[in-house]
Amino acid sequence: MAVEPLSPQEIEDALTGLPGWSVADGRLTRSYRLASHVAAAALVAHIAAVQDELDHHSDLTLGYDTVSLSVHTHSAGGALTAKDFALARRVEDIAPGHGAH
Numbered sequence: 001m002a003v004e005p006l007s008p009q010e011i012e013d014a015l016t017g018l019p020g021w022s023v024a025d026g027r028l029t030r031s032y033r034l035a036s037h038v039a040a041a042a043l044v045a046h047i048a049a050v051q052d053e054l055d056h057h058s059d060l061t062l063g064y065d066t067v068s069l070s071v072h073t074h075s076a077g078g079a080l081t082a083k084d085f086a087l088a089r090r091v092e093d094i095a096p097g098h099g100a101h
């Protein structure tokens with residue numbers, strides 16, 4: 001399925017519904033802080049499952065007590081698309097259950 005790049009206005013509008021997320025170097029990105037390394041690793045595993053479900057994958061980085069995501073859409077030439085924002089919204093849904101903030 002072809003997925004279209006979002007316009008700058010569409011990106012701005014989508015970001016207003018995603019506090020904590022920003023666009024850096026053309027990628028949609030957010031970092032979370034967790035209570036421990038194991039808690040952070042559990043969030044990574046949960047995000048990985050969501051990404052497989054959506055068939056859309058971020059660069060996902062595990063730190064000591066942090067998890068960072070950075071995503072754009074390869075199949076749209078690296079543009080930001082609705083798929084990136086759909087993933088961000090799903091991650092926002094699950095992150096609080098891991099104590100992420």
Ligand SMILES: C[C@H](O)[C@H](O)[C@H]1CNC2=NC(N)=NC(=O)C2=N1
Pocket residue numbers: 055056057058071072073074075076
């Ligand atoms: C074949 C498979 O559907 C594609 O490779 C998917 C997998 N995950 C993906 N993730 C991201 N971020 N962009 C893509 O274009 C993409 N394409």
